[in-house]
Amino acid sequence: AQTVTQSQPEMSVQEAETVTLSCTYDTSENNYYLFWYKQPPSRQMILVIRQEAYKQQNATENRFSVNFQKAAKSFSLKISDSQLGDTAMYFCAHYSGGSNYKLTFGKGTLLTVNP
Amino acid sequence: DADVTQTPRNRITKTGKRIMLECSQTKGHDRMYWYRQDPGLGLRLIYYSFDVKDINKGEISDGYSVSRQAQAKFSLSLESAIPNQTALYFCATSLGGSGGDEQFFGPGTRLTVL
Numbered sequence: 058a059q060t061v062t063q064s065q066p067e068m069s070v071q072e073a074e075t076v077t078l079s080c081t082y083d084t085s086e087n088n089y090y091l092f093w094y095k096q097p098p099s100r101q102m103i104l105v106i107r108q109e110a111y112k113q114q115n116a117t118e119n120r121f122s123v124n125f126q127k128a129a130k131s132f133s134l135k136i137s138d139s140q141l142g143d144t145a146m147y148f149c150a151h152y153s154g155g156s157n158y159k160l161t162f163g164k165g166t167l168l169t170v171n172p
Numbered sequence: 173d174a175d176v177t178q179t180p181r182n183r184i185t186k187t188g189k190r191i192m193l194e195c196s197q198t199k200g201h202d203r204m205y206w207y208r209q210d211p212g213l214g215l216r217l218i219y220y221s222f223d224v225k226d227i228n229k230g231e232i233s234d235g236y237s238v239s240r241q242a243q244a245k246f247s248l249s250l251e252s253a254i255p256n257q258t259a260l261y262f263c264a265t266s267l268g269g270s271g272g273d274e275q276f277f278g279p280g281t282r283l284t285v286l
Binding site: 102 | 214217
């Protein structure tokens with residue numbers, strides 16, 4: 058069974074600095090996808106970034122980038138130039154498709170950006 | 173207008189009452205899901221449906237039932253609510269097929285069972 062572990066329940070960062078959120082996962086599949094979702098105080102779940110396991114290149118979306126280490130089963134999120142609006146709960150998620158559909162979420166990391 | 177809507181947004185009810193949470197989507201997606209979110213536990217899948225005639229249990233389906241009335245509508249029912257069902261409930265949709273099947277979430281329903 059897939060598991061997703063986020064070892065940092067809470068983190069804080071100063072505005073304009075860089076922060077990295079950790080995520081590790083366990084899977085027996087070779088083809089899968091990984092996601093980071095953001096949940097601000099409004100509680101809306103927003104997709105931040107996605108990574109295909111078969112791609113070696115790390116995904117990037119503006120200030121958000123990932124460090125995907127397939128052999129280590131690690132998928133960390135780096136936020137550069139942190140902004141106050143980045144304050145949110147961040148969830149890492151693993152997706153395995155086909156007939157064994159499963160999207161598994163980690164327990165989340167609460168990130169606070171301080172002015 | 174929002175692509176995935178949930179009603180109600182907030183609900184307070186009493187133990188033993190029957191509750192229905194509704195989800196509608198205008199994205200034209202075949203796949204729909206119900207999750208619950210509890211503090212410190214992340215999101216856990218309750219039920220999912222890949223089309224109108226397909227309903228599947230998730231990891232925590234006990235105490236819940238669902239109905240897929242149409243492609244665009246997927247309802248979650250608590251037949252006899254209990255306090256440990258107090259949580260934030262999310263509906264989500266996805267297109268399916270290859271490509272990671274990104275899910276799009278509704279705004280959530282905060283349910284409190286007294």
